[in-house]
Amino acid sequence: MNAAVDISGLTKAYAMDGETVHALRGIDLEVPEGDFVSIMGASGSGKSTLLNLLGCLDRPTAGRIVLGGEDVTTLDDDRRSEIRASRIGFVFQSYNLIPQLTVLENIEVPLYYQGQLDARGRQRSRELAEMVGLAERLKHRPTQLSGGQQQRVAIARSLVNDPRFILADEPTGNLDSATSEEILHLLLELNAQGKTIVMVTHEPDIGRLGKRIVRLHDGEVASDERLDTVEVRIQKSEVGSRRSDAEGHSDFPNP
Ligand SMILES: Nc1ncnc2c1ncn2[C@@H]1O[C@H](COP(=O)(O)OP(=O)(O)O)[C@@H](O)[C@H]1O
Ligand SMILES: [Mg+2]
Numbered sequence: 001m002n003a004a005v006d007i008s009g010l011t012k013a014y015a016m017d018g019e020t021v022h023a024l025r026g027i028d029l030e031v032p033e034g035d036f037v038s039i040m041g042a043s044g045s046g047k048s049t050l051l052n053l054l055g056c057l058d059r060p061t062a063g064r065i066v067l068g069g070e071d072v073t074t075l076d077d078d079r080r081s082e083i084r085a086s087r088i089g090f091v092f093q094s095y096n097l098i099p100q101l102t103v104l105e106n107i108e109v110p111l112y113y114q115g116q117l118d119a120r121g122r123q124r125s126r127e128l129a130e131m132v133g134l135a136e137r138l139k140h141r142p143t144q145l146s147g148g149q150q151q152r153v154a155i156a157r158s159l160v161n162d163p164r165f166i167l168a169d170e171p172t173g174n175l176d177s178a179t180s181e182e183i184l185h186l187l188l189e190l191n192a193q194g195k196t197i198v199m200v201t202h203e204p205d206i207g208r209l210g211k212r213i214v215r216l217h218d219g220e221v222a223s224d225e226r227l228d229t230v231e232v233r234i235q236k237s238e239v240g241s242r243r244s245d246a247e248g249h250s251d252f253p254n255p
Contacts, residue, residue: 004067005054009063010053012219024046031198067083068165089161090167091154098142107156111124126138148183155183165197
């Protein structure tokens with residue numbers, strides 16, 4: 001089976017006021033299907049740069065990213081947009097919801113851009129809203145929701161095209177610890193269903209819930225550590241103390 005992600009020699013330099021900022025200095029990383037990688041490291045170590053490159057939102061200075069067997073670094077912009085829309089779900093710290101749209105409409109946005117907002121797509125969006133616990137909030141607008149609820153909308157939106165691969169940049173960065181826990185459990189359940197997840201976080205308690213921690217230091221991989229089974233990870237973590245059955249049990253309908 002192809003790795004979900006195969007990164008080699010990945011380099012990114014930004015030109016800034018005549019100086020060069022070396023954000024990534026040759027990253028090699030393989031992520032098998034179904035993995036859950038927490039990317040950690042100090043501010044400025046290159047975490048967001050790596051995630052943006054993985055998400056085909058930006059191009060590297062050198063090196064290769066192969067997603068599901070396809071080298072995305074050499075593709076043209078149209079094909080990269082297609083891959084972004086169909087294969088990758090994005091979750092950001094700041095939710096990035098559209099304030100004028102309702103919960104349901106926000107979830108439907110990626111379908112709209114794909115020209116796939118038909119009855120089936122609408123139904124799927126409604127099911128995803130239910131799945132993230134927002135069945136009673138379909139007509140609310142983002143400002144009428146808590147931060148945790150907004151992040152649930154963003155997660156439902158990231159799933160509407162049924163991507164195999166989810167990229168999350170500090171998904172709990174704006175949330176209190178109880179709400180962070182809920183969001184993490186959502187991600188754990190998605191991972192248990194087989195989604196590959198790469199999540200940036202600087203919070204150790206959050207990072208430890210992944211299957212693996214990759215630490216960046218100054219644009220390089222400083223360490224790459226496999227963690228325990230999900231049960232043990234949840235037991236050890238403050239964040240996961242309320243539930244311990246994320247892997248064995250799922251509330252979600254299989255997409
Ligand atoms: N668009 C940009 N232009 C110039 N420099 C940038 C840009 N984006 C990031 N950088 C620089 O690249 C380095 C890595 O940034 P980033 O990937 O955002 O780090 P992290 O997410 O780990 O905090 C930092 O030194 C940052 O200032
Ligand atoms: Mg960042």
